[in-house]
Amino acid sequence: xxxxxxxxxxxxxxxxxxxxxxxxxxxxxxxxxxxxxxxxxxxxxxxxxxxxxxxxxxxxxxxxxxxxxxxxxxxxxxxxxxxxxxxxxxxxxxxxxxxxxxxxxxxxxxxxxxxxxxxxxxxxxxxxxxxxxxxxxxxxxxxxxxxxxxxxxxxxxxxxxxxxxxxxxxxxxxxxxxxxxxxxxxxxxxxxxxxxxxxxxxxxxxxxxxxxxxxxxxx
Amino acid sequence: xxxxxxxxxxxxxxxxxxxxxxxxxxxxxxxxxxxxxxxxxxxxxxxxxxxxxxxxxxxxxxxxxxxxxxxxxxxxxxxxxxxxxxxxxxxxxxxxxxxxxxxxxxxxxxxxxxxxxxxxxxxxxxxxxxxxxxxxxxxxxxxxxxxxxxxxxxxxxxxxxxxxxxxxxxxxxxxxxxxxxxxxxxxxxxxxxxxxxxxxxxxxxxxxxxxxxxxxxxxxxxxxxxxxxxxxxxxxxxxxxxxxxxxxxxxxxxxxxxxxxxxxxxxxxxxxxxxxxxxxxxxxxxxxxxxxxxxxxxxxxxxxxxxxxxxxxxxxxxxxxxxxxxxxxxxxxxxxxx
Numbered sequence: 001x002x003x004x005x006x007x008x009x010x011x012x013x014x015x016x017x018x019x020x021x022x023x024x025x026x027x028x029x030x031x032x033x034x035x036x037x038x039x040x041x042x043x044x045x046x047x048x049x050x051x052x053x054x055x056x057x058x059x060x061x062x063x064x065x066x067x068x069x070x071x072x073x074x075x076x077x078x079x080x081x082x083x084x085x086x087x088x089x090x091x092x093x094x095x096x097x098x099x100x101x102x103x104x105x106x107x108x109x110x111x112x113x114x115x116x117x118x119x120x121x122x123x124x125x126x127x128x129x130x131x132x133x134x135x136x137x138x139x140x141x142x143x144x145x146x147x148x149x150x151x152x153x154x155x156x157x158x159x160x161x162x163x164x165x166x167x168x169x170x171x172x173x174x175x176x177x178x179x180x181x182x183x184x185x186x187x188x189x190x191x192x193x194x195x196x197x198x199x200x201x202x203x204x205x206x207x208x209x210x211x212x213x214x215x216x217x218x219x
Numbered sequence: 220x221x222x223x224x225x226x227x228x229x230x231x232x233x234x235x236x237x238x239x240x241x242x243x244x245x246x247x248x249x250x251x252x253x254x255x256x257x258x259x260x261x262x263x264x265x266x267x268x269x270x271x272x273x274x275x276x277x278x279x280x281x282x283x284x285x286x287x288x289x290x291x292x293x294x295x296x297x298x299x300x301x302x303x304x305x306x307x308x309x310x311x312x313x314x315x316x317x318x319x320x321x322x323x324x325x326x327x328x329x330x331x332x333x334x335x336x337x338x339x340x341x342x343x344x345x346x347x348x349x350x351x352x353x354x355x356x357x358x359x360x361x362x363x364x365x366x367x368x369x370x371x372x373x374x375x376x377x378x379x380x381x382x383x384x385x386x387x388x389x390x391x392x393x394x395x396x397x398x399x400x401x402x403x404x405x406x407x408x409x410x411x412x413x414x415x416x417x418x419x420x421x422x423x424x425x426x427x428x429x430x431x432x433x434x435x436x437x438x439x440x441x442x443x444x445x446x447x448x449x450x451x452x453x454x455x456x457x458x459x460x461x462x463x464x465x466x467x468x469x470x471x472x473x474x475x476x477x478x479x480x481x482x483x484x485x486x487x488x489x490x491x492x493x494x495x496x497x498x499x500x501x502x503x504x505x506x507x508x509x510x511x512x513x514x515x516x517x518x519x520x521x522x523x524x525x526x527x528x529x530x531x532x533x534x535x536x537x538x539x540x541x542x543x544x545x546x547x548x549x550x551x552x553x554x555x556x557x
Contacts, residue, residue, distance in 0.1 A: 118311075118313065120309055120311055120313040121313045121314075121315060123275060123309070123313065124307070124309060124313035125326070125330070126275060126302070127273055127275060127302060127305070127306075127307040127384075128302065128303065128307075128326065128327035128330055128374075128378070129299045129300060129301075129302040129303040129327070129330055129331070129378075130299075130330050131299060134330055138315075138326065138329065138330070139315065142315065142317035142318075143315055143316060143317050145317060216317075
């Protein structure tokens with residue numbers, strides 16, 4: 001057990017890798033997933049701008065993204081990753097599949113959140129002469145904010161779990177660390193330490209997300 | 220100010236349900252400054268009708284004109300502009316929880332591109348008008364239903380509309396709040412010279428605030444007019460709904476003829492009784508009835524049991540009618556039938 005002096009710095013590095021992968025992927029996921037969720041909502045039948053065909057096409061793509069096991073997606077998007085990052089190895093490369101996996105997930109959560117905004121509030125805004133983009137900007141997104149924050153929190157936690165898998169195929173991070181040092185070297189203590197660390201990160205995120213969502217819900 | 224011409228709204232068939240004719244050839248005209256009501260049972264098409272006025276629902280056919288503009292002929296962008304001069308108040312208030320009371324009142328001004336300072340000033344002014352100046356920073360959830368509706372009214376008035384549409388604005392409120400909100404609506408109409416179209420299923424609301432009303436049933440206008448006319452028009456369904464005829468107490472041992480008399484400010488019951496008792500020497504018993512204030516006037520329907528002369532009764536009815544009193548003889552069989 002005396003080798004912990006050697007292991008600690010590596011564990012710390014792995015933690016940073018995880019936070020880096022998840023952090024950047026989460027940011028890009030929010031930037032892409034929220035607009036996609038808005039699009040899914042407004043193009044739905046009975047929505048602000050019903051486009052049944054586009055809606056069905058988007059729904060299919062989103063469902064495909066969610067139906068694919070992440071490990072399969074990881075392999076499938078390798079060419080895309082190489083195109084964007086130049087390599088398929090490393091934490092930066094892992095961000096691509098992580099984002100592609102998380103965007104459809106968040107988009108559905110955003111759609112659910114926006115749908116729960118009372119139709120009457122939308123109608124009230126329209127009666128004031130609001131344009132459709134005004135309705136999205138001043139009614140749908142602000143009214144759904146607590147629920148959107150909760151959705152983003154769930155997505156980030158899912159990203160952490162995906163990132164462990166991404167790590168297994170050369171992405172680095174805590175998942176990779178647990179496999180290389182803990183599992184393959186039969187070091188249960190290292191596996192355990194990694195799991196505890198992941199748990200702490202997830203707990204902290206969930207706590208912060210819940211607090212933020214609560215502070216936004218003025219009820 | 221508001222003119223609907225032969226407006227129809229048909230909702231297309233959905234799934235197994237066939238198409239629904241919500242509004243079936245309604246023509247309606249509301250003068251500038253008038254407080255008009257649309258009353259009818261649920262499912263009669265009232266809510267659809269009010270949404271046709273600001274084109275939240277597009278009519279299937281017919282035309283909608285507001286303040287001289289034929290909205291049904293305008294492109295979408297112009298309709299949006301026109302909506303700014305048509306305020307709307309809803310049954311469930313529809314305030315945004317993400318904004319304070321003042322923030323909600325500012326919302327339509329924001330949409331119209333009014334600057335922040337001017338918005339603030341105007342929101343303060345309006346909250347003052349509706350008596351909630353001290354709750355400007357409150358969230359909707361911290362306000363009572365009546366207060367929320369006041370904020371919603373302030374919001375509807377923010378962009379200085381000429382027309383105010385009220386969709387069951389008091390139906391979610393208790394009696395005290397209803398009275399307060401109705402008084403407020405009447406007051407803003409008077410002070411701002413608004414034209415108001417109010418949708419309700421409650422006759423008491425119509426009686427409290429409206430100058431005129433139409434009765435809607437299954438998407439069609441059944442009856443309508445100024446309340447003062449409707450109440451004194453024999454056989455008017457709306458008049459009957461507003462002031463139902465009293466039910467006679469058909470106790471045994473009573474004899475005599477029953478007369479149903481409508482009393483108004485011009486033909487008060489004192490004059491009716493003076494004619495019957497004073498001039499004709501009949502014995503009169505009040506078998507039922509009520510008198511109330513409607514549209515600022517006093518109206519009532521009384522059921523009188525008159526005894527004291529067979530030939531005298533025809534004379535009595537004749538005299539009352541020439542005096543302008545709305546009077547009907549109620550057949551004894553009809554009484555038994557009750």
